[in-house]
Amino acid sequence: MNSLKELFQFMSERKRLWLAPIIIILLLLGLLIVFVEGSALAPFIYSVF
Amino acid sequence: MSSVKKRLFYVVTLLIPFAFFAILELILLAINFGETPPLFIDDVSSSKHRVMNPIVSERYFPTKDYSTKGQYDVFLKEKTNNTFRVFVQGASSSAGFPYLHSGSFPRxxxxxLQHYYPNHHIEVINTSLAATNSYTLLDFVDEILAEQPDLVLIYSGHNEYYGALGVGSSQRFAGSVGLTNLYLKLKNVRTVQLLKNLLQWIYSENEKQSSQTLMSKMVRDESIPFGSSAYHQGLDQYSTNIGTLLSKYQEARVPVMISNLVSNLRDFEPFITGEDTEFDASLAFEQAKKFYEKEDFENALVAFKKARDYDLLKFRAPTDLVNRIxxxxxxxxxRWIDMRTAFEKKSENGIIGNDLLLEHVHANLTGVRLFADVFFEEVASFLKEKNIKIDSSQSFTYRIAEVDSLYGSTSIQQLMSNWPFTDKVQNQISPPRNEIEKLIAGDFLWVAVMSNAFARQIETRPEKALTTALVMVQEYPxxxxxxxxxxxxxYKxxxxxxxxxxxxxxxxxxQSQSSFQLQLxxxxxxxxxxxALPIAKSLFALEKSIENQYLVAALTDITSIRLAVIEPKQVLSNPDAYIRALGALAYLKRTDDVANLHRKLKQIIPTNSALNQLQETLKLKR
Structure with a gap:
């Protein structure tokens, strides 16, 4: 129990260590989706044929 | 804190991001969030068949509203020894736009193929989807390989710029082929789907522009000048994706035939001309027409090609792309198929125009037949190399349903009355007035319209009804x-x-009561x-009714004599058999045969009491 408390304390002091990868990965995936999926204009081209 | 403990905490902390994504993914999977539509699914109406998934295009389109459906080509789940299985990959031209169904060249x-190779079970499975390009073709390869193809046919390239994920629809990312293919793989991950939905929701909340504004913006944004970086990215995108696709098939030892492309040069003005005087599409088109009028077809062809290549709206594959095939x-x-030369040979003065194409790229029904002919010749030559013999004993004509033909002509009228074929964008489409327009609008199902057409045709035009029915057999075997x-x-x-x-x-x-009854x-x-007798016996075996029993008995009586040659000697030796046959013919309402047999029996055994009694019963002429 004491060790768990210590672990949370450790993590709370080093948020960047575990939060940063999560945020960075989500950000990168978001950018990938936004740029690859293209603009919302694309559907109007698709609808032509 | 001890150094061991601290080291352990570091490990645990570093593992948290991995654990986060793993747990999130597991939760999303557990609650069935999102989906990755597979290319092929088991057919809902038959446990023995597979079919292309009607929602597979959702993999490539930003919203479901714009996703497209392919053809419905069922194939056997368990491939038999005599099955020759061909997959077709492409976009709208090979999907059969605008006719679809029996108006598509794969059908x-x-x-x-089925006609000329009757001992084989031929399956041509069309995986083409309108508005897609080489990204989709490449993405399908592994799933096609899993279905044991004997041959793959490819006709694709016109959508390379504006098809789903093409360089023309994702210019902000400078058209990176590697990243786009990475994205296609990551799309299967539920966490990515969750993120995508979230971003789409945010985007749709902010999107308030009118269609007209979007259209004009698109023209500005999506123009791809000849020789520009986007132009070259499109070419590289095609080479990379098609190259990877072909190498995969080569590795799997699956033969592939890839066709070059045809587009309307002679009768189709460029969509958009820029202000660039060096690459002026309209000017090139005008020059081409002048050459053509002067019957200088060689120079006309060169200028028409320039007009196509300089067109800022790249809906026709440019020469540079076609040359890469x-x-x-x-x-x-x-194997490379030279479709362009085949089309040129059938075109007025050797320049492809409205004689084979409806608009910029899609073939009319003559063109669709030519597509099928050219592919057939190549496939037949391939089969000959495999020592598979062709059976040319019967003549052949293509079957195209009237409904599909009308669907195509109506669709193309609607298409040509809107942007980019005209300057105006018509958001309002008038309400559908007939079955075909309702079919286009999605208010009617194809099967219902076909069935209605059959019902109309069967009495007055049974030949047309037959085509309609055979097209339905091909769709629903x-x-x-x-x-x-x-x-x-x-029968009609x-x-x-x-x-x-x-x-x-x-x-x-x-085989059912109805099918045996028709045969009978x-x-x-x-x-x-x-x-007729064995058919009647089959009918009786299927349903042991009193009517079927009488039917078998009547036919047994009729076939016990030689109706075609009535010999007096034989009649006199067994008159009862002939009188029973007369009764049986009357039971089957065979009026002419009754009259003929009765006349002959009256001549041979005029005083036979049984004959006279039957004559009375049947009210036959004395």
């Missing part, structure tokens, strides 16, 4: 009704042998009682 190719084919051991419709059409055409041949060759599980009627109409 016609299947008809022709034979190079790619050679590099990866695929795993259901009984279309076979019965075709059998009925043959008085093609009695064909009625029996067709219905007796249909899958055994579909055909044989009775011919007066072929000998052939």
């Amino acid at each position: 016609l190719l299947e008809q022709k 034979p190079q790619l084919a050679e590099k990866y051991g695929a 795993h259901t009984a009704q279309p076979y019965l419709m075709a059998g009925e059409a043959y 055409m008085k093609a009695y042998d064909e009625t029996v041949d067709f219905l007796s060759q249909m899958p055994k599980e579909f 009627n055909a044989r009775l109409s011919q007066g072929n009682y000998l052939s």
Whole structure:
């Protein structure tokens, strides 16, 4: 129990260590989706044929 | 804190991001969030068949509203030894736009292959989807390989710029082929789907622009000048994706035929011309027309090609892209099909125009037949190399349903009255007035319109009804009704042998009272009682009713004598058999045969009491 408390304390002091990868990965995936999926204009081209 | 503990905490902390994504993914999977539609699924109406997933295009389109459906081509789940399985990859041209169904060249190719190779079970499975390009083709390869293809046919390239994920629709990312393919793989991950939905929701909340504004913006944004970086990215995108695709098939030892592309040069003005005087599409088109009028067709062709290549709206594959196809084919051991030359040969003065195409790229029905012919010749030559013999004993004509033909002409009228074929954008489409327009609007199902057409055609135009029914058989080979419709059409055409041949060759599980009854009627109409008897027996075996029992008995009585040659000697030796046969003919309402036999019996045994009694009963002339 004491060790768990210590672990949370450790993590709370080093948020960047575990939060940063999560945020960075989500950000990168978001950018990938936004740029690859293209603009919302694309559907109007698709609808032509 | 001890150094060991601290080291352990570091490990645990570093593992948290991994654990976070793993747990999130597991939760999303557990609650069935999102989906990755597979290319092929089991058919809902038959446990023995597979079919292309109607929602597979959702993989590539930003919203479901714009996703497209492909053809419905069922194929056997368990491939048999005599099956020759061909997959077709491409976009709208090979999907059959604007006719679809029997107006698509893969369907016609299947008809022709099945006709000339009757001992094989031919499956041509069309995976083409409108508005897609080489990204989709490449993404399908592994799933096609899993279905044991014998051959793959490819006709694709016109959508390379504006098709889903093409360089023209994702310019902000500078058209990175590697990242786009990475994205296609990551799309299967539920966490990515969750993120995508979230971003789409945010985007749709902010999107308030009108269609008209979007259209004009698109023209500005999506113009791809000849020789620009986007132009070259499109070419590289095609080479990379098609190259990878061909190498995968080569590795799997699956033969591939890839065709070059045809587009309308002579009768189609460039969509958009820029202000660049060096690459002026309209000017090139005007020059081409002048050359053409002067009958200088060689220079006209060069100028028409320039007009196409300089067109800022790249809906027709430019020469540079088309030229890469034979190079790619050679590099990866695929066969190259020269469709362009075949089209040029059939075009006025050797320049492709409205004689074979409807608008910029899509073929009219003559063009669709030519597509099928050219692919057929190549496939037949491939089969010859495999020592598979062709059976050319019967003549062949393509079957295209009237409904599909009308659907195509109506669709193309609607298409050509809107942007980019005209300057105006029509958001309001007038309400559908007839079945075809309702079919286009999605208010009617194809099967319903086809069935209605059959019902109209069967009495007055049974030949048309037969085409309608046979097209339905091709679409639904795993259901009984279309076979019965075709059998009925043959019968109405008085093609009695064909009625029996067709219905007796249909899958055994579909044989029913109705199919045997039609065959029986055909044989009775011919007066072929000998052939009718086994059909009647089959009918009785299927349903042991009193009517069927009488039917068998009547035919047994009729076939016990030689109706065609009535010899007095034989009649006199066994008059009862002839009188029973007369009664049986009357029971079957065979008026002419009754009259003939009665006349002859009256001459041979005029005083026979049984004959006279039957004569009274049947009210026959004395």
